[in-house]
Amino acid sequence: MAHVNENFLKLPGSYLFSDIAKKVKAYQESHPDKRLIRLGIGDVTRPLPQASIEAMHRAVDEMANKSTFHGYGPEQGYDFLIDTIIKNDFEPRGIELSSSEVFISDGAKSDTGNIGDILGLDNKVAVTDPVYPVYVDSNVMGGRAGQLNGKQWSDITYMPCTAENNFIPSIPSNRIDVIYLCYPNNPTGTTLTKAELKKWVDYALSHDALILFDAAYEAYIREDDIPHSIFEIEGAKRCAIEFRSLSKTAGFTGVRCGYTVIPKEVTATTATGERVALNALWNRRQCTKFNGTSYITQRGAEAIYSKEGKQQVRETIDYYMENARIMREGLTAAGIQVFGGKNAPYLWVKTPEGFTSWQFFDHLLNEANIVSTPGVGFGPSGEGYLRLTAFGQREDCIEAIQRISQDR
Numbered sequence: 578m579a580h581v582n583e584n585f586l587k588l589p590g591s592y593l594f595s596d597i598a599k600k601v602k603a604y605q606e607s608h609p610d611k612r613l614i615r616l617g618i619g620d621v622t623r624p625l626p627q628a629s630i631e632a633m634h635r636a637v638d639e640m641a642n643k644s645t646f647h648g649y650g651p652e653q654g655y656d657f658l659i660d661t662i663i664k665n666d667f668e669p670r671g672i673e674l675s676s677s678e679v680f681i682s683d684g685a686k687s688d689t690g691n692i693g694d695i696l697g698l699d700n701k702v703a704v705t706d707p708v709y710p711v712y713v714d715s716n717v718m719g720g721r722a723g724q725l726n727g728k729q730w731s732d733i734t735y736m737p738c739t740a741e742n743n744f745i746p747s748i749p750s751n752r753i754d755v756i757y758l759c760y761p762n763n764p765t766g767t768t769l770t771k772a773e774l775k776k777w778v779d780y781a782l783s784h785d786a787l788i789l790f791d792a793a794y795e796a797y798i799r800e801d802d803i804p805h806s807i808f809e810i811e812g813a814k815r816c817a818i819e820f821r822s823l824s825k826t827a828g829f830t831g832v833r834c835g836y837t838v839i840p841k842e843v844t845a846t847t848a849t850g851e852r853v854a855l856n857a858l859w860n861r862r863q864c865t866k867f868n869g870t871s872y873i874t875q876r877g878a879e880a881i882y883s884k885e886g887k888q889q890v891r892e893t894i895d896y897y898m899e900n901a902r903i904m905r906e907g908l909t910a911a912g913i914q915v916f917g918g919k920n921a922p923y924l925w926v927k928t929p930e931g932f933t934s935w936q937f938f939d940h941l942l943n944e945a946n947i948v949s950t951p952g953v954g955f956g957p958s959g960e961g962y963l964r965l966t967a968f969g970q971r972e973d974c975i976e977a978i979q980r981i982s983q984d985r
Contacts, residue, residue, distance in 0.1 A: 593710055593950070594618055614947050619825070624828065625828050632876045640873065653869075671809070685793045703736055738762070740914075759792075760790075761798060761917075787855075797920055814843065827878070900967035933953070945983075950964040
């Protein structure tokens with residue numbers, strides 16, 4: 578008889594954004610005359626960079642020719658993209674990497690969810706709270722989370738990030754083996770300075786812990802003292818893995834491309850204390866379970882690093898960050914407390930007094946016809962907040978703030 582992985586049965590019935598989609602669908606069906614403005618799910622709205630479009634067209638033409646056709650590619654990614662990434666994303670920041678330390682994938686969500694394949698089930702995991710749900714749910718699936726007690730899993734350490742501590746997590750006093758950090762942060766849009774991030778690297782080195790660093794939004798950083806990569810911190814190559822995404826950087830949410838950096842120095846131990854390089858384990862995992870990102874996609878990704886591509890990407894990011902500025906200033910003028918939105922495309926909005934996260938979500942949906950994301954869906958410390966994204970069209974962002982202001 579076949580048995581299921583019963584850890585999956587511990588998960589809530591549906592993913593956060595599925596719950597939101599159901600609520601929105603029900604509202605639309607009962608109010609077909611209302612125009613909704615969607616500022617909830619973090620999907621982009623601007624088209625792909627023209628440089629990427631042209632590169633992918635050329636790649637498609639190559640696939641149509643016998644002499645230039647590409648079949649299976651390397652599971653780790655093509656060297657032309659890996660070398661371009663190292664040259665543009667890391668070398669200018671003084672970070673040296675070899676091509677075998679970068680793994681091209683179909684996005685950071687897949688890799689942050691799959692990295693647990695190479696980590697032992699007895700690892701003690703810590704997450705910032707609120708948190709991107711994939712980090713927690715994938716550990717539930719893997720059997721590391723324990724039991725759900727209210728809104729928290731018994732074997733996961735939650736590190737609250739709220740206005741009261743300036744959204745800076747405190748280092749736990751209990752044993753931690755694996756630490757998930759996402760900066761600029763999803764969902765709060767807040768950041769850590771180099772000095773704050775160094776504390777985590779120092780902790781990991783002194784306690785033999787592993788940092789899983791999600792830098793999916795690094796391209797949105799505007800301030801000088803905010804690190805774009807954890808490897809800007811001395812010693813991080815011995816204790817950290819970094820995840821990157823082109824989804825929000827270059828609009829690849831529907832194309833799918835990202836990459837993971839696993840330095841050869843970073844190791845973990847077996848039950849008997851033997852040191853094992855995680856780079857080799859991840860390579861083995863990818864060769865078994867992943868057939869590589871398509872050639873066409875990787876050519877499109879390579880093009881964002883061209884002179885034209887960089888300019889087009891910057892224009893798109895500037896557009897979204899101008900949306901964020903308009904929204905942040907408009908909400909503040911309306912008397913609503915807002916965090917984030919300065920180095921990230923997310924705004925973390927404090928709910929008015931007397932409203933829970935879901936109550937304010939429902940209020941905005943029903944009264945202002947705006948779709949947001951309730952903060953509590955990202956963890957217990959998200960209660961009392963909403964997430965808004967700046968990925969919408971400019972006119973929608975402006976109208977949304979006008980609707981919210983009129984509703985006050």
